[in-house]
Amino acid sequence: MSAVTxxxxxxxxxxxxxxxxxxxxTVSREMGVTRSAVWKAVDHLRRQGWEIDSASNxxxxxxxxxxxxxxxxxxxFLAEKRPAPVLCFPELDSTITxxxxxxxxxxxxxxxxxxxxxxxxxxRMGRSFLSPGGVGIYLSYLLAxxxxxxxxxxxxxxxxxxxxxxxxxxxxxxxxxxxxxDIILEGKKVCGILTRLVSDGEDGSxxxxxxxxxxxxxxxxxxxxxxxxxxxxxxxxGSVLRAELAAELVRxxxxxFDAGGWQEGDPAILADxxxxxxxLGQRVVVSAPQGSRQGEAVDIAPDGSLLxxxxxxxA
Ligand code: BTN
Numbered sequence: 001m002s003a004v005t006x007x008x009x010x011x012x013x014x015x016x017x018x019x020x021x022x023x024x025x026t027v028s029r030e031m032g033v034t035r036s037a038v039w040k041a042v043d044h045l046r047r048q049g050w051e052i053d054s055a056s057n058x059x060x061x062x063x064x065x066x067x068x069x070x071x072x073x074x075x076x077f078l079a080e081k082r083p084a085p086v087l088c089f090p091e092l093d094s095t096i097t098x099x100x101x102x103x104x105x106x107x108x109x110x111x112x113x114x115x116x117x118x119x120x121x122x123x124r125m126g127r128s129f130l131s132p133g134g135v136g137i138y139l140s141y142l143l144a145x146x147x148x149x150x151x152x153x154x155x156x157x158x159x160x161x162x163x164x165x166x167x168x169x170x171x172x173x174x175x176x177x178x179x180x181x182d183i184i185l186e187g188k189k190v191c192g193i194l195t196r197l198v199s200d201g202e203d204g205s206x207x208x209x210x211x212x213x214x215x216x217x218x219x220x221x222x223x224x225x226x227x228x229x230x231x232x233x234x235x236x237x238g239s240v241l242r243a244e245l246a247a248e249l250v251r252x253x254x255x256x257f258d259a260g261g262w263q264e265g266d267p268a269i270l271a272d273x274x275x276x277x278x279x280l281g282q283r284v285v286v287s288a289p290q291g292s293r294q295g296e297a298v299d300i301a302p303d304g305s306l307l308x309x310x311x312x313x314x315a
Contacts (some may be wrong), residue, residue: 006033010041011072014052016063023059024194030112067218067241069116069137082108082254091133093120095140096196099120099210102142103198109144112250121214124181124194130226135218137246141253143210154304156195158262159211161272162252163191167215169252170245171238176278179297182258183215184278188231189237191215213249217242265302272284273300284308 001164013022028035042052042060049068053061066073071088078086092098092115097114117133131138145155160177167175167183167190167230174193176184183191192214200207216222216232219242233240248266256262262269269310280299286293295308 006031006037006041007044008070008072010038011045011050011070012075014045014050014060015065015072015076018062018065021053021059021061027060047130064143065241065243066222067134067243069114069242069246073241073243074114074247077241077244078250079247082110082250082308084108084112086112086114086250089113089115091115091117091119092138094118094122094212095138096122096194096212097209099140099142099208099212100196100198101206103210107142109142110254111141111142112253113142114138114246115275120164122194122212123192123214129192129194129214130223131214132219133236135216135232137213137249139213139215139246139249141250141257142208142212143211143257145206145209145257151308154262154265154292155189155209155211156180156193157273157300157304158256158269159193159195159213159253161269161276162249162256163193163213163215165252166245166249167191167233167238170240170248171233173233173236173238175276177273179277179300180304185231185233185236189216190231190233190236211253215245265304270300270302273304279306 012028013027024035024038027038042054050066051064053063060177069088074086094117095113095118102111103248115138118131121129121131121138123129136179147148157180160181160183163183164175164177167173173185178184181193182189194212196210197206198208216230218234219232220234222230226285277300281295284297286295295310297306298309299307301307
């Protein structure tokens with residue numbers, strides 16, 4: 001684990017005393033550094049977008065929580081310590097790829113990786129996931145589930161429940177799940193989930209599941225090609241800081257995966273999946289190597305798979 005920087009210490013102190021004025025002397029004593037080091041750290045944070053007042057004789061005052069995905073801001077919203085770290089990066093190729101690297105190096109079960117932006121965000125079916133800085137949450141949750149690969153859709157669906165719960169808790173909006181991995185607001189995609197499995201040896205059991213979650217939070221518009229399909233929390237009328245939403249999402253993921261019952265298709269989880277599904281009752285196309293078939297999505301099975309009735313051959 002890397003050492004805490006002066007900027008991180010100062011961020012945590014200012015967040016803990018938001019809207020209060022702290023004298024330069026108090027800050028330098030609390031942090032155990034010189035007043036000139038404090039001033040340099042304040043200057044550094046301001047350049048990152050922190051709004052810190054420093055009127056003469058009144059010390060430093062944080063006037064607004066910054067909308068940043070840095071460790072101190074996320075920890076401020078997490079409030080309670082968790083057994084595994086939340087690792088925040090200003091930029092990554094992909095939080096999933098970083099997860100794969102950390103799994104090889106050795107990492108705690110339930111570690112979380114967050115990136116402010118991704119340069120190679122990955123989506124399903126080889127597609128890319130647009131991941132600009134300052135507007136989204138790009139998160140991977142590392143889980144050592146010790147179960148068979150057939151549970152993949154339940155893992156992804158449970159992550160979907162956590163996303164819906166977090167968005168609803170932070171904004172009052174009512175997202176739904178388009179089976180198995182898209183979260184929908186106003187008929188458009190607000191979040192995509194991609195789960196990659198790392199199998200353990202020869203028995204085929206899953207050593208690690210890396211659950212990658214991308215949420216559009218603060219975009220005000222999308223590029224032309226996504227305009228009909230994508231929406232952000234803000235465009236749907238929700239207002240939340242990304243770190244606050246990310247912290248709530250981590251809490252909900254911890255809670256659903258700690259409860260343990262998810263692997264057996266817990267009745268309460270299945271009931272939530274059915275209630276929040278916007279796929280049940282719809283005509284769907286089932287793609288298989290033998291060809292595509294159409295039918296009606298009628299239920300979600302205990303392993304998380306979608307049950308489709310009357311899948312007739314497509315014309
Ligand atoms: C999809 O909708 O096709 C899935 C998108 C998944 C995007 C997230 S963002 C965090 C994680 N890192 C990635 O590279 N992809 C996932």
